[in-house]
Amino acid sequence: MFCIYISHKVHWSGDPLSGYKIIYFDVRGRCEGMRILLADQGAEWNEEVLTFDQWLKGDQKAKAVFGQLPGFQDGDCVLYQSNAIMRYLARKHGVYGKDLVTQSRVDMMNDGVEDLRVKYLRMVYQNYEEGKEPYIQSLPAELKHFERALRENNNGQSFIVGNEISFADYNLVDLLHNHLVLAPECLKEFSLPLLTCVLVSERERSDLTG
Numbered sequence: 001m002f003c004i005y006i007s008h009k010v011h012w013s014g015d016p017l018s019g020y021k022i023i024y025f026d027v028r029g030r031c032e033g034m035r036i037l038l039a040d041q042g043a044e045w046n047e048e049v050l051t052f053d054q055w056l057k058g059d060q061k062a063k064a065v066f067g068q069l070p071g072f073q074d075g076d077c078v079l080y081q082s083n084a085i086m087r088y089l090a091r092k093h094g095v096y097g098k099d100l101v102t103q104s105r106v107d108m109m110n111d112g113v114e115d116l117r118v119k120y121l122r123m124v125y126q127n128y129e130e131g132k133e134p135y136i137q138s139l140p141a142e143l144k145h146f147e148r149a150l151r152e153n154n155n156g157q158s159f160i161v162g163n164e165i166s167f168a169d170y171n172l173v174d175l176l177h178n179h180l181v182l183a184p185e186c187l188k189e190f191s192l193p194l195l196t197c198v199l200v201s202e203r204e205r206s207d208l209t210g
């Protein structure tokens with residue numbers, strides 16, 4: 001996990017006609033995991049950034065398969081749903097695990113990331129004032145699952161699954177970063193430095209994503 005941000009360089013082609021296109025708002029949100037994946041894999045991409053006013057006009061919403069962003073385009077391939085986009089990129093860049101069992105474990109861990117992301121988003125957008133403290137109290141019980149998975153895989157010297165990076169690692173790094181912003185102390189109690197490592201690395205490289 002620690003090495004993710006070490007090799008994280010943002011590639012930006014500047015050419016709107018080349019490479020991948022991400023269509024989203026001007027936030028990290030549900031696109032930051034894919035941005036980290038692409039940057040770490042040395043890929044180029046462009047972004048179509050919508051303001052909320054543009055979104056409210058409704059044209060993009062009408063085009064989106066489920067009426068929401070992010071959207072994504074790679075040539076003829078147009079996708080919506082952030083985890084479907086992550087999986088597409090993971091298959092293209094070989095970060096989905098090499099066999100059926102590994103791929104299924106990567107899916108399992110990514111589903112765990114998604115479950116916690118949904119709880120986080122509900123709290124932030126629907127119940128922030130009353131929900132923030134209870135949510136932070138509940139975090140150790142949520143995060144311990146990820147630490148255990150890391151610990152049980154080569155005592156944290158590898159990745160969340162197996163011995164190669166996968167899209168679930170990228171998604172997890174982004175989710176942990178969100179939690180560091182919400183509650184900077186939330187990882188302190190973990191005895192092993194595994195989750196902390198990811199975030200120390202992120203902190204040190206905060207210049208990358210602003």
Ligand SMILES: N[C@@H](CCC(=O)N[C@@H](CS)C(=O)NCC(=O)O)C(=O)O
Binds near residue numbers: 069082083
């Ligand atoms: N399950 C979808 C959720 C997408 C989603 O919630 N999109 C939000 C932004 S993060 C959105 O488009 N909100 C505007 C709207 O619903 O009109 C995914 O993972 O892509």
